[in-house]
Amino acid sequence: MNSFACRIMNQKNRFYQFIQFIYLAGSCLCLLLWLWLPKNRDWLTSTVERFYTQRQRLSNQTSLSTRLQEGYGDAYTFTSLIQQRCGPDDYFLIPPQQYLIRNAWQQGKSTGYVWLYPSVLYYHLGKSVHLIDMTAPDSLLQRATHTFWAYDNKLFLLTFKPHNRPLVISVFRQYDPHFFAYTPDQARRYKRSKP
Amino acid sequence: MSFSIFFVLFTQFLIGFGVITYLRPATNGYSLLGLSMLVGVGISSGLPFALEFMRLPIARTPLFFGLALLAAISLVGLRHRRAYLQPLFTRSHLTIRFSELPFLAFWGYLLFISAWKCAWYPNLPFDTIVGPDLVATFAVKEHTLVSSVFTSHLPSVSVFSNQPFYAPFTAMQQIVYLLAADGVGWFAFGKLWLTVLVVAFGLFFYAELRERTHPVLAGLLVAILACSPELFAYTFLVQTDWANAAFFVTGVMLLHSYGQTKQRGTFIGSLLFLALACWTRTETIFFIPIGSLLIVGQTGHARKILAIRDAAILLLVCSLPVVFWNYGFLRGYVPLPSHTHLGVAHTVPDHYFQNLLAIYQGMAEQVVFHDTYWNYSVYVFLGIAVVNLFLFRDRRGLPLLFWILGLYVQFGLLILHVEGANIPFTFRRGFFKILLLMYVYLGSSSLLRWLSGRLLSWEGQSLANDSAQQPRKTA
CATH class of the missing domain: 1.20.5 (Single alpha-helices involved in coiled-coils or other helix-helix interfaces)
Structure with a gap:
């Protein structure tokens, strides 16, 4: 060229x-x-x-537990507590969501206790404990070993004893076991509604 | 990145590469790469079912062996496809211009944010952790698809909705990547497939727009689309909708190409992608008749019988994954709890049209023109579409507009008749399909083609003028 x-x-x-x-x-x-x-x-x-x-x-912070804690917040805290205290032979009674919204709102207002949804608990807990809810037959409810109990607007993991079981179950029975608020906003609306 | 994750990515790509080079729907190298990954991800999601039916455990060794086998089968006869591959990877097809770099850098930055969030955080959306990820996690733990989720958990609880019965693609990809990550490292939560799918679809989408319009305009269109907060958020939140939109829009784009080229491989490719869309979200089957109508409507009288056959094939092929999952697997293979309600439809006895109109109005107000979901992307589409239709009287893009309108109409009917379908969730995320199709339409609109022509002729003229002036100057 x-x-x-x-x-x-x-x-x-x-x-x-x-x-x-x-x-x-x-x-x-x-x-x-x-x-x-x-x-x-x-x-x-x-x-x-x-x-x-x-x-x-x-x-x-790349450890799995840190990432799970950051992602799931309360759900991780409370399900870890259940895992620490309960064994595979124990029965955890899922309290009615309405009960917790009414009695421990301060602690659950950010999540609306959505993590109490049975499949969310199963996702976190798997077979580390048996899960039962208030629709279970009486014979199964009598086998419950643990549940969450609200006291002074806070949530506690309660171990069932012969003396407290009837009281707890009768309190839980006052709430609709089929109700579920899927979002914190729905939970807030329920909280604002008349008891 | 661990070797096992690299192995999964590589074999998935090879599976798709073999299929796409056999069908030959891609017209440039980038499209081919994007399509290959999309097909590979889609086809490999059937592998856990194959293992289940062969009574093999859902575990790393059988899965990896299956992936390698599928890759090997799909690559049989690759030697004969060289003639197809060579022109796709020429310099003219692959060269990236300077003017594309700002857009590429912007998307790269957004993708980096998305990929980091996707990898670091566990699965967060409620629908995912009680649906596909629940199914996947326990399938991996218990080495079977018929895990305790179906056999003991769901039958024992009173409150559960239909998330565990969502179409299987998302759960199957979670299984593949959970097994590959083996519970350790950055990708321990098995979500990497979503980032891979977003990148693969993005590559295909941009490459196709770039073929139809000037690269600067294609870049600008994708940048406008990228600034849709809701669309961006679901690039790192695992759900069924992004994958569904990616497969669906790819299928529609290929079907649109088939309408113009009548190349059989492109039609089969579109069938494959639309079937994968139904494999990702069951309700997609209700949108497929739009495609069948278009196939028949776009064909002349002489070929009407063939068009009706193609339309029927489209419907039949797309209903296979729906029938397999909902009737073969869920109702036939898995022992479902007695109180399960799958896909309950209801009638509307009173004020039918009033209710339907109220739903359409709600869809527009709550989603389409929502203040922050899509920022300006819907308005840009409407503006350009109006100019395109009324000033340019463009008829070329009418099939795509028919898809967009058809999807909107069908979503309204679904929300009215199907229990659980709603505007704030079902249509909000279902709108991804419509939004992406809006930009496919803009990419092939007369206005943008005219602008592209002006830009290209300006480049050509400038170069021609310059070389024409040159001898005079030197003389």
Whole structure:
């Protein structure tokens, strides 16, 4: 190829790159303008801020228990408590959600006790304890060994004894066992409704 | 990343690569890579069932052996597909322009955030931990799909809804990746498949838009779409909807291509993806008749019989996963609790049309025009679509608009008639399909094609002018 043709090619190449540079500037400008729009800006800022806060706080903590605690909060705390105190032969009686919403709201207002849903408990507990709810027959209810009991607006893991079992079960029976508030908002609405 | 996770990713890709190179629906290298991963992820979700029916345990060794076997089978005859592969990977197809870099960097950043959150956190959505992840976790623990979730837990509790009976794709991918991660490391919660699926679909989607319009416009469209907070959130929250939308939209795009090219492999590819969409969410089967109607409607009188046959094949193939899961496996193979209500439909005795109109209005107010779910992406679609329809009188994109409208109508009917279907959850996440289709429509609209043409001719003219002026200057 002679030097004239080479020069033409080089010039053409340079001009192509110049056009690409204009496109690059145009792309940057369009993208920035798009991200500058109020809704996009608010969303992106909050997303990025939340991410960096989480990453700063959590990225060094890679153990499974830390990640589960961070993800599940109360559910993890209380199911770990059950796992520590109960064995595979024990029966954990799931208290009616309404009972806890009415009597220990302070402790459960952020979650609405959604983690009491039987399948959520089974997800966390598996076969480490038998789960029964208030719809179980009386014979099974009599075998319950543990439950959650509300006292002074707080939740406690209660071990059943012959003297407290009738009282606890009669209190639980005052609430609808089939009711379930699936979201904290539904639980809040139930809390605000008249007893 | 552990070797086992790499092995799963690699074999899934090979499974899809073999199938896609056999069907040949992709027109460029990036599309091929994206489609291969999507198909591989989809097909491998059938493997736990194969193990179950062969009475093999749901464990690492049989699963990995199955993946390797599937990959080997799908790659048989790959040597003869070189002629198809070579033009897809030419420089002109693969070169990324400078102008695409800002968009790629932006998506890369969003994806990094999404991937980090997806990997670090356990499964959080209620629907997932009482549904697909519950089924998957206990299948892995007990080495069988008919785990204690079905045999002892559900029969013993009074409160449970239909999440454990969701279509199986999500649960099966959780099984595959939980086994690969083996409960340790960054990917211990088995959610990596979601990030892989999002990246694969994103690659295919962008590559297709880039084929139809100027790369700068394609980049801008995807950037607009990426700024949809709700769509972004579900790239790291495991649910059934993102995967469903990815498979469904890919199927519709391939079916749309088939309408133009009449290439048989593309049609079979679209069947495969739409069937995978039904394998991901059962109600998708109600959207398939839209495709069948379009196949018949778009075909001339001379080929009407063939079109009716294709439409029937589409319906039949897509109903196979639905029938298998809901009637073969759930009602036939798994002992379901007596008080289970699966897919209960109800009639509306009074004020039928008033109720239906109220639902459509609710769908628009609570989801489509929601203040923060999609930011500006719906408004951009509406603006461009109006210009496209009334100024350019574009008829090319009408089938895609028919899909969008058909999905909206069908969702309203589903919400009215199916127990448990609702606007705030079912339609909010079901809208992913509609939103993605909106941008497929924009990518092939006359307005953007016209703009692309202007940009390309400006580039061409500038180069031509420059080289034409050059001899004069040098002379």
